[in-house]
Amino acid sequence: MDAINLLIEGFSLAIQPANLIFAAIGVFIGTAVGVLPGIGPALTVALLLPVTFKLDPGGSIIMFAGIYYGGMYGGSTTAILLNTPGESAAVVTALEGNKMARAGRGGPALATAAIGSFVAALVATVALAFLAPPLVKVAVKFAPWDYFGLMLIAFVTVSATFGSSPLRGLTSLAFGLWLGLMGLDQLTGQARLTFGVPQLLDGVEVTTLAVGLFAIGEALHVASRHLYKPERPIPVKGSIWMTKEDWSRSWKAWLRGTVVGFPIGALPAGGAEIPTFLSYTIEKKLSRKPQEFGSGAIEGVAGPEAANNASAAGTLVPLLTLGLPTSATAAVMLAGFQQYNIQPGPLLFTQHADLVWGLVASLFIANVMLLVLNLPLVGLWVKLLRIPLPWLYGGILVFASMGTIAANPSVVELLLLSAFGVVGFLMRRYDYPVAPAVVGLILGPLADNALRRSLQMSLGDPMIFLQHPSSAIMIAIATIALIAPFVFKGLSQFQHDED
Amino acid sequence: MTERSLKLANRPAVVVAMVLFAVAAVTYWDASQMTARATYGMGANAASYFICLFLAVLGVGHLLTAFQTPAIEAEDADWKAIGGIAIALSGLVGSIWLGAGFTLGSTLLFAFTARAFGRKSLVVDLAIGAFMGLVIFLLFNKLLSLALPQGPFERLF
Amino acid sequence: MRQFLKTAVCLAALAGTAFYPGVSTANDLELTITAPAGAGGGWDSAARSLQEAMMATGQAKSVQVVNVPGAGGTVGLAQFVGSAKGAADQLLVAGITLVGASISNNSPVDLTQVTPLARLTGDPLVVVVPKDSPIQTIDDLLATIKKDVATAIWVGGSAGGADHILAALITKAAGADPSKINYVAYSGGGEALAAMLGGQATAGVSGYGEWEGQIKSGDLRALAISYPEPIEGIEAKPLKAQGLDIELVNWRGIFAPPGVEGEDLDALKAAVDKTVKSQQWKDIVKARGWTDYYAPSDEFNGFIASETERVRAILTSIGLAQ
Incomplete structure (x- = not known):
C-alpha cells in the first residue's frame, strides 16, 4: 500500500540520530514548560515555536511534535500532583489524580497518565494516518443541531463530577454557565454582563477560571487549615510503579478513552474537554469500584487522560485535511506549518504527502520518546511534593499568575483570577465541587451558540432538532440518560415498598 | 414539624441563596437592557433569562435546605x-x-x-x-x- | 526590608532616566509596536513581520511587540491612545475590524484619534457557494437573495466583522432589506468553512487565503472577490468587474500615537516608508500570502475617515450600531 511506503519513508527521516536528539530536546523542554501551572500545551507550543524555526523543516517538525506531546503531558503532571490543571482538558484529571497523589499514589497516577497518553496517541495516530480523509467527510456534516445534541449529552454527564450533593453541584454548574454569558455574543454582537468594562467583552477565559478555582483556591484553602490541621501530602506510599491491579483497572479505560476522544476531537467544534467529561462518566459507571470515585480511582485518571490525548490527535484530522484549526493548540500548529509556506488543506495529502507522513512518523517518535524520558522522571516529579509548603505554594502562585499575565497582561484579568481564587476557596470550605463550574463555562456558550444557530437556520422552527435523525438520536440518548436513574430509583423504591 | 421549619439550621445556605437571587436579579436587569435583536430564531437574551431562572430555582432550593438540614461544620480557618x-x-x-x-x-x-x-x-x-x-x-x-x-x-x- | 526598598527606589530612579529616549536619527529608533490582539493572530503577525523587516533593513535599532488583546482590538486601542500620547517610540497595528469594533462596541476611542503612518496590506474577501449549489454566478446569488432574503443563509466570521459587512452590502445590492439578512456568525473562517462544506448554508464569506485550498480543490465555488481589481493567481473576478459597485478590503495599517508631531513624526514616517519599500518587506508579504495595499500617511489619513463613515452606515443598516 502506498500509505505504508510513505510512512516507512517518514520513519527513516525521523529515526536519524540528529532528529532523535531534536525529539528528545523537544519532549524535555515541552514537559518543563508545560509543567508550569497555567501554561497549557497551546501556550507552550506558541512560546517555543520560534525556537524550532532555527532548524531545518524536518528537524523542526520533529522537535515541534516533541514539544506538543511534552506540553500535553506536563499539563496533567501539575493537575495530579498539585491540583492545578495547566489547561481545561486536564481539569478532570485533577479530580481523581490529585486524590491519588495525596494518598501517596502519585507515582501510579502519573504512570497511568503517561502510559494512557502513549497508548491513546499511538492508536489515534494510526487512525489519523488511515482514516483522516473519510472521517472528515462525516465530520463536516455535523451541523449546529447535531452539536446541540452532543452538548446535551455532555451536560448530562456533568453530574458525575457533582460529589455528594446535587444541589451544590448544580449551583457550581450554574456559576460556570453564568460566567459563560459574559462578553460579546458571537451571533448578534450583543454584550452580556460586561457592565461597561471593555476587557470583559471577550468573556472569561477558561484557563483563568480553572487556574483561579484550582490553583489559587487550593492555596487559600491549604493556608487556612495550615495552622489547625497541618496537612502534608504524602510523597510516596507503597510502590511508585503501577501494581498489577492498577494495570488491570487501567488498560480498558485507556482504550475506552481513546475511542471516545478521537472522533470527538475530529469534529470541527468538538474540542478536547467534552471527551474527558464523557470518559470520566463512562469509567465511573463501568468501574468495579465506583465507591472509590471521588477519593482516588485510577480509572478516573487513565480514561480522561487517554481521551485528552486521543482527541488531540483527532484535532489533526480537520487541521490536515481542511486546514481548519479546531483548538488553540491546532491554531498554533497551523502557524507552524505556514512558516514553511505550507497551507494545510484538501490538497495537503496529495501535494505534500512526504510532509504529512513525516509528521505522523514524528508524532510516533515523540510519543515513544515521551514515555522513555518521563517514566523514569516520575520519581523526580513526585519529589516536587517534598518542597517545603511555603515555597511550593509561593511558587505555584507565581507560575499560575505568570501564565495568566503571559496570555493577557491586563489588570482586569488578574483581578478576575484573584476573585476566582476567593470563590474557589469558599466553595472548598463549604463543600461545593469546583469542576462543574469549569464545565459550565466551557459547555454553556457552545450549547447557546449551537441552539441559536440551529434556530436561525430553521427560521425559528424548533422541529429542526427532531427532523434530523442524528440530532434526534443524540437528544434521545441525553433524555434517557437523564431520566433513567430516576426511573430505576423509583422502581427499586416501589419494589422495596412491596416487600 | 412547624417548629423545625421555623428554626434556621443552615446559615451559609441562606447566604448562598441571597447571593443567587442577587446574581439572578443582575442577570435579569442586564438581559432587559439588551438592544441587539436577532432577526431569526432566539436573541442573545434568551440564554440570560434561562440562566436567571436556573439561578432563582437554585436559590429557592438553598432556602429550603436552610430550614431542613443542618450546616456542615466549617472548620476553623486561619x-x-x-x-x-x-x-x-x-x-x-x-x-x-x-x-x-x-x-x-x-x-x-x-x-x-x-x-x-x-x-x-x-x-x-x-x-x-x-x-x-x-x-x-x-x-x-x-x-x-x-x-x-x-x-x-x-x-x- | 527597608534597605531593600531603598535600593529598589534608587534603581527605579536610575532606570527612569534611561526611559523614553529622544528620537534623533531614524536608524537608532527604539520602537514598541502594540498589536491589539493575542499572539498568533493577523495583527500580531503583521506587527511581528514589521518588526522583522524594520530590524533587517536597519530602519530601527530595536523593535518590541506587545500584545494587548480584547474586544476586537478596542482595548488595545484605548490603552494606546491613553498611555502612549506623544510618545514617539510607540506604534500600533490595526485594521478594518477595529473600525467596525469601535463602532459596534460604542468605544470612546476610534482610529480617527491616532496618527496614520501607512496602510500596509489589504487582503480580498471571497464570496463562495458549496460545489453542489445551483448558484453558478453572482447574479444567480443576487436573484436567490431577492426571492427570499430569509432563506438565503450566509455564514462567515463574527457579527459586525468585515465578512458580515460584505454580506450586507451584497444583500443590499440585490435589492433586499439588509436588516433582514440571515447571517450566521462563526468564530472565524475555519468554523464557517465546516458549515459551508457541510452544505448548511447558501453562501459564505471569508478571507480568500483562508478558503483558498477548498476553492482550488473544487469543494467550494468562488463567485467573486471584494478587491477592486483582479489579483494575479485568483480566478474569481472582482465584484466591480461583475457590475456591482462594491469593494471591501481587509486592510491593515500602522499608526503613531496622538500628539506626535514635527520631526518625530517625520522620522517615524520615513522609517516606515523605507521599510515598506524594501525587498525584505516584499518578501515577507509574499511569504505570508498577503496583498500589498500600501498608501502613504496623507492618503491613509483620508481613507480612515471615509472608511469609518462607510462602515458606520452599513453597521447601522444591519442594526449593529445606533
Missing part, C-alpha cells in the same frame, strides 16, 4: 494566613496596575504567600522571589520574545 495571601495577590495586582513591573509583583507574591504558610524570614523569601521573577522575566522577554509587563527595574535589561 484568617491571618488568608490575609497573607490576600496581601500577596494585591502586591502582584498593584505592581502591574501601577506599572512597577512583573519582577516586583512576583517577588511580593512569592514572599507573602510563603509568609502566610508560616515562614518567618521575609528577606530570604523576597530574595528568592526576586530571583525567580527575574529569571522568568528574562526567559520570556529575551528567549521567547513575549513581553511580560515591564517596570523601571526590567527596563535595565
